[in-house]
Amino acid sequence: MLTTKMNPRVFWGASAIAGGLLLLALMAPATSDLLFGRAQAWVIDTFGWFYVASVAGFLLFVAVLAVGPTGRLKLGPDDAEPDFPYVSWLAMLFAAGMGIGLMYFAVAEPVQHYIAPPEAQPDTLNAAREAMVITYTHWGVHAWAIYAVVGLSLGYFAHRKGLPLTMRSSLYPLLGKRVNGWLGDAVDIFAICGTLFGIATSLGLGVAQMNSGLNYVFGVPSHVMMQVGLIAVVMGAATISVLTGVDKGVRRLSELNLVIAVCLMLFVLIAGPTLFLLRAYVQNFGLYLDHFFVRTFTLYAYEPRAWMADWTLFYWAWWIAWSPFVGMFIARISRGRTVREFLIGVLLVPSAFTFLWMTVFGNSAMSLDLSVAAGAISEAVQADLSTALFRFLEYLPGTAITSILAIALVAVFFVTSADSGSLVIDTLASGGAEDTPRWQRIYWCLVQGLAAALLLLAGGLGALQAATLVAALPFAVIMILACFGLARQMNADLKGEAVETDAAPLREQLKRILAPASRRDIDRQIARHGAPALEEVRAAVAAEGLENSEVQSDENGVWLRVEHANGRDFLYRLGARSRPRPALTALEAPESRRALEWRLSAVTGDGARPRDVTGFTRAQIVADVLEHLQRWRLAA
Structure with missing residues (x-):
């Protein structure tokens, strides 16, 4: 068929x-x-x-x-x-x-x-x-x-x-x-x-x-x-x-x-x-x-x-x-x-x-x-x-x-x-x-x-x-x-662009929703912000004495691994994920016929659900990594 x-x-x-x-x-x-x-x-x-x-x-x-x-x-x-x-x-x-x-x-x-x-x-x-x-x-x-x-x-x-x-x-x-x-x-x-x-x-x-x-x-x-x-x-x-x-x-x-x-x-x-x-x-x-x-x-x-x-x-x-x-x-x-x-x-x-x-x-x-x-x-x-x-x-x-x-x-x-x-x-x-x-x-x-x-x-x-x-x-x-x-x-x-108010972050979020990213955009975000952010965290971790850490990448994304003596390593992965575009307008076709949109997803090894970090800057990714790193240290 x-x-x-x-x-x-x-x-x-x-x-x-x-x-x-x-x-x-x-x-x-x-x-x-x-x-x-x-x-x-x-x-x-x-x-x-x-x-x-x-x-x-x-x-x-x-x-x-x-x-x-x-x-x-x-x-x-x-x-x-x-x-x-x-x-x-x-x-x-x-x-x-x-x-x-x-x-x-x-x-x-x-x-x-x-x-x-x-x-x-x-x-x-x-x-x-x-x-x-x-x-x-x-x-x-x-x-x-x-x-x-x-x-x-x-x-x-x-x-x-x-x-x-x-x-x-x-x-x-x-x-x-x-x-x-x-x-x-x-x-x-x-x-x-x-x-x-x-x-x-x-x-x-x-x-x-x-x-x-x-x-x-x-x-x-x-x-x-x-x-x-x-x-x-x-x-x-x-x-x-x-x-x-x-x-x-x-x-x-x-x-x-x-x-x-x-x-x-x-x-x-x-x-x-x-x-x-x-x-x-x-x-x-x-x-x-x-x-x-x-x-x-x-x-x-x-x-x-x-x-x-x-x-x-x-x-x-x-x-x-x-x-x-x-x-x-x-x-x-x-x-x-x-x-x-x-x-x-x-x-x-x-x-x-x-x-x-x-x-x-x-x-x-x-x-x-x-x-x-x-x-x-x-x-x-x-x-x-x-x-x-x-x-x-x-x-x-x-x-x-x-x-x-x-x-x-x-x-x-x-x-x-x-x-x-x-x-x-x-x-x-x-x-x-x-x-x-x-x-x-x-x-x-x-x-x-x-x-x-x-x-x-x-x-x-x-x-x-x-x-x-x-x-x-x-x-x-x-x-x-x-x-x-x-x-x-x-x-x-x-x-809308001329309005200087606290609504600017909201506008940025709306742009990401209404104008979904392509796979190229996600790959560029990983190269420009994601990989440097993880490398920055790795360098800071190493400076604190945790030398067994690494940043690796493949065609699916980039990840940070920090080893722990008890074998419970910290893992933070950034990768591209696709899904059919949501039906936000009456113009949208049924899901099976919709074009794909791409998102940058962050996944950690602590069982937390994947998070959408599309559009995050290097500093925002660093902050997200540190938040989950802190949870890992407390749990360890």
């Missing part, structure tokens, strides 16, 4: 809706493509102004949170430390946030704007400048502000307030216990479907590019069945990765991703027009800042053009549709970061790297197209976007090697998107539980791969992509509500 930690309404509800939409796209691809395409066009045409205003508002909102007093609040208890090293954290942000898109559009998008800009004369230097400004706008801080809103809201309520890591938790300050009913279920189902279909369409783009690269380098046939086979191979790797969890599989693959990406980018930078690219990077950034506010609010209201719907509004809707996936993932890996550190890291670091990446590939492609390529790269982009990168690499040395490297990078991006997406969906479908049974993670990984493969065979990827973009409209409303809820909760927390 399979064990489970699912929320049945969300798990099976999302599965049923996903299955229904897939069935429609498979049985009537032409009809569904027309239906969803018209719906997408209507939404973007009617609510384009709403998308633009919302994205501008999200950017302003996170900027205020970062520079204001809210910036010092932590995603977790005040003494929590980050779960991942900074480089690993940034690598996972980079891999999950943009992933395959950076490979697919690095050459294609700048060249597309160069040959068909919205305002400049095509195929000119002005068109090249405008192309880079537009590319920066689409892939820069606007996109990451959308992700940051969802990620910060989820991370704050999950890590600091102890609510489940689900989309519904972000609405708790506004809706209260009602998020535990059908409304909360609908929000989580909505997030799962958006994530599932967004990843499925991206996987379709990824395998198309992989197939083009394999065809170019090794002569592998380029057709749909080959792409389905590639999906099967890569999803197998993603399944292995997702079973190892975030700490191992996802983290290691993300770090590998970053290394390969940097190597490929540095090669193009060195082999290409290096000095020009460095100059272009600086100037592109200046042009981006100069046009920042104009591009943020541009809608071409006075001179309507289809370009706006095809590009900027499309991107804003796409990033919003992807935000449950990316936001949930970056929330999960960001425990222990301050709000300011989180927002600066999420907004600026990936954006800066993306700008450099787009400059190196985009400006190199346009420079080559104007010279030795004689328009061949532009022709490749117009003919098939998936071949653009490989046609570009033809004009640089070591084409075969760099093409293989590019294929490998697309494959690793593919795997990281699939495995992190599966973890996110499984968390949503399990009411926020992170230690779910393996079969549930495998289930969602297989569903993603199956969706991408079936839609490739039926030609229904376009319909599903359009449906995902239509779903971005109501989710933008959910994000706005989440902003209000987050602002209300943060202001309440700031007011």
